[in-house]
Amino acid sequence: MSLRLLSVDPSDRGSQRCRLGPGLMSALGLSLGSPLLVSVPGGSCLCTAWPRPDLAEGFLLMDLKCSSPSLISHPPTHLNLDPGQLTPVPCPKLKAVKITVVVQSVDFKKHTPLRLVHELVKDMLKGVYVHEKNVINLEDFDTEIKYVVIESVNLDSASAGFITSKTGVEITGIQTVRHYMSQLQDQHTVPLGGLEEVSTSLREILQLPLLYPGTLSSLGVSCPRGVLLVGPPGVGKTLLVRRVVREVGASLVVVRGPEVVGSRPGESEEKLRAVFERARSAAEEGPCVLFLDELDSLCPKRTGSSAPENRLVAQLLTLMDGMNQSDRFLIVGATNRPDSLDPALRRPGRFDREVFIGAPTLQQRKAILSVLCARMPVCPSVDMAELAQRTTGYVGADLSALCREAAMQAIRENSKSLGEQALGMKHFQEALKAVRPSCLRSSLGRTELASMSWEQIGGLEEVKLKLRQSIEWPMLYPEAFVRLGLCRPRGVLLYGPPGCAKTTLVKAAASSSHCAFLSVGGADLYSPYVGDSEKAFAQLFRQARACAPCILFLDEIDSLIGSRSNSQTPNSVQTRLLSVLLNEMDGIGLKTLERRGTEKILQAEGVEENRKQETLDFQEVCNKDVMVVAATNRPDCLDNALLRPGRLDHIIYVPPPDQQARLCILKVCTESMPVGADVCLEELAAKTEFYSGADLENLCKEAALLALQEENMEASIIKHTYFLRALSKMSPSLTAQQIQTYQKPPR
Amino acid sequence: MSNPALISLHQALKKGFQSLENNQKVWTSVLADCSPLMVSLGNLAEQSRALSNVQISNTPLRDFPDLEERLRFKLLQATDTVLGKLNEKMSSLQSVRDSISNQVFAVFQHYEQNTDSLDLLTVTERSATAPSVSDMLEWLQDAERHYRQQFLRRKTLLQTLRADDFSLLELAPKRWKSWDSPSAEDHIKDTLCKVSFFIMSQ
């Protein structure tokens, strides 16, 4: 027989009663009001047994007057209990108990004399059965005293007892509800993936002043007061702070920037002061962290004379300076736009330390994914390493969205068949299409990359090989490069006559190496405002770096970037863009803001480690850069500086197709066409000297159109004659002379 | 009804309910006396707050040099008087509460001492004239809990008032009133009705 747990009757609230059937009561040997310990998942509850008014069996209604601490925040509901979970406990009268009182407000704690609290609590506890380490809920009294934690009862044998008016009550401490609850929550922590290093350093910063203030002061060092967390959105700054604060055991006061900003003059400052006051009072009970999320919205750079933000910034500065050594709380700020913060905030004494969190690297992504998937039913076949590779540029939030989406896919699929709900790789693949990395969001050159294979490009075997060497191999086999001391190319320039598949080649390279792909042309960057193009270009590089490994494709680079030698106007946009490009390509290093992970140094370890792991390490170390791939059909227009080694150092000529290549191209083009049996592609290939790949594609199209024109939409196959007629109408776009100019290398 | 333990327990219960009835009347009347006192407490707080809000030196009253001090003194004195009276009332409430508590604990103890001769069937048996022992014990406990809660709430409120916290003082009458729960009082009256036959029997 099982007992259904129902919610307690309102009239029984605060009575510590537990209603059950009289039959069960007799079976357990209980009389009216006998103490009874009910064990439920997550804790237990001490009650007094009473029969239900209707004397029905099979139900259990209990008032959680005295229960385990965990049951306070998560009261048991909808449970079926076994009678074995009910145990009568002897509860002798207690001589004395030690308790901690939990009160609602700090004010009450501060202003109420202990004598009065003692008097009230003693009165409230009279007639209550208590169990050691349990919490007595006093909310039904509707006073500031909310809970009482039974620290110990003075009994040798039993851990439960009955409080009478003669029981001595000793108060060992008074806490506020907020503090007590935050301590309770310590038990459930959210795992954090990939942020171990940052969290260690942050923990250290927090732990020192909060937990060992004495040590610091004995060294004559003043505690740091503030930590600034910087990183792009979605990398987990907020989560990190919550987690670390919890680990350190401090209480947390969270302020999101916009929350404090009010419309009335002076309102924002007032709110800010109140927040600091709150932190200060929380700090009186134990270490405390004041977390200012979205700090940039709170404290933008001070401009002009009397903007309301200025006053707010000034107020924050004053408050931070006004913090005493004795104020045992720390300020953690988080922002994704550190440059828009007021510089006065970032000096030592205010935000002493700055911690950068970048977009996660490959390893970090793998860690994050394993954490995210730990609680999901994922097929063992799903390879986290591969998934991590595929998710360049994804931040923690993206990855969590990815997993959610994958789960949704699985649910959608399984909702029909009600099968087992395991996530397979195919679900993740679907999800990858739906969830795109947020650091590429709103980026200029973001392109939907249709998956393209090398086979879809006819001919050009030599070029393909070269491209693979310079793009695909370093990405996929970094260890070989390292072994041979090869450094990967920084940039690749494809040049050749127009229409010869330069762009298509790059696309194929990008899709085969699974990296992020950004593509820009001149039109994307031009802007009527001076300086705008350069800014956009630099921003593009920044984004590309954030999601490295990444291919940045500059199509028609000649139109985008001028040459300093033959430009008529030396200060045109093109020249300025050129300098940006040169700068970004061999700039001295990353900006601090863009730091990602910690520098890893490859070391040859004797132990044969997991092979795969090593590969990943190699990839992570070697692929931190952005590969610039440019294409042009006017190599002569390029600035020489661009072409020297270290910049666009691999220069690949994409020649017009020769006869063999043309045949391949034609084969690829006509693959989807119903070509007549009489069509001789070899003949066409021979006849199309100086035709580019694009021309050949066009030729096939023309032939097909011609067939439709001649045979009135009923055409089912394209005959050879149509090809020949189309050919006669067309002229090749290339000329011998033109090709001649490409023959000599551009340098 | 031949069980001697049950008969003596019934006697104890009767006594308990009679005492509850008497005490309930006293409680209600004492509580009624408190309301005007709470109202004046709130009014005095309001006056004190107004005095703090007004800069006397900017008003025509600036001609009276020590007016603010004197007025504040008078207000504090009046507040003190009211609080003193309220405390007197509280001690009457406490004695009512204590009397109820003791009576109920005594009845329950009486039951506990005789649990051997009172099995569950006996104590849950209801008749036309008498509710079951279980029900009656429960009602007594409920009433005791009600008065204890009521008393402690009001006591906490009065004890935590501070002369310098006007908002607390101003809110006090409202909170005081919010605890007047006619439904709970009615519930106790209902209970007394239910047991009236039982009390009158024999």
Place this chain on the structure above:
Amino acid sequence: MEVTSANRKCPAVTGSSRKIKDNAADWHNLMLRWEKLNEDGFTAAENITAITLTRSQSNERLLLDDPPSPPSARSLQPPLSEQPGGAAELQEECCKLQDVVHKMVAVVTKMERLMTSQRGVQDLEEFHFGPEGRNVPLFYSWSTKHFNEACGFLLASFQQELRLKQMILQEVGHTATSDLCMVYLSCWLQQPFLPPQTRLTLEALLLETGDPQDTLEALLLETGHRPL
């Protein structure tokens, strides 16, 4: 119940002591009368502030088109008139208040006269017994000088309080801020210039001059003073 010389039990007292005893009784009666006037005046002043506040609020409401906010002074809620333009009513209440203050002036004038007669008694005593006064106290322990001081203290208190009341009379009708109105009302009711010592002085005066039993009865009758 008025304490007068008529219902005294010991008619034996004569001369200076008789005069002083009668004076003390008069003080008591005048103070009772003052309290009565104070209560009447308070009712009038409360009504006046209620009218002016509702008026200014309705004006504000017209100006700002804001929803009416409840006045912070709950006890000032208009007990009689809700309509804003209660000019006639206001006039009437002001007249009432003025009347009360006039009567208070009369009370204080009478007090001044009592003071004069008290001083006369002292002069007489000095004339009789020299500047030291008589050796044996008139009643239990007080010298005539002592009586004089007590009366002087009472008179000064009431004079100051009267000035305050006159000021309130002038201002209360013209004040629109609720806080200030509240302060005026509070001043009127709490009578800051009549500290507890005035009452103690009166009690001492009565105890000194009269039959203790008699005096206590008289005092007990008036202790139930009304809380605001």
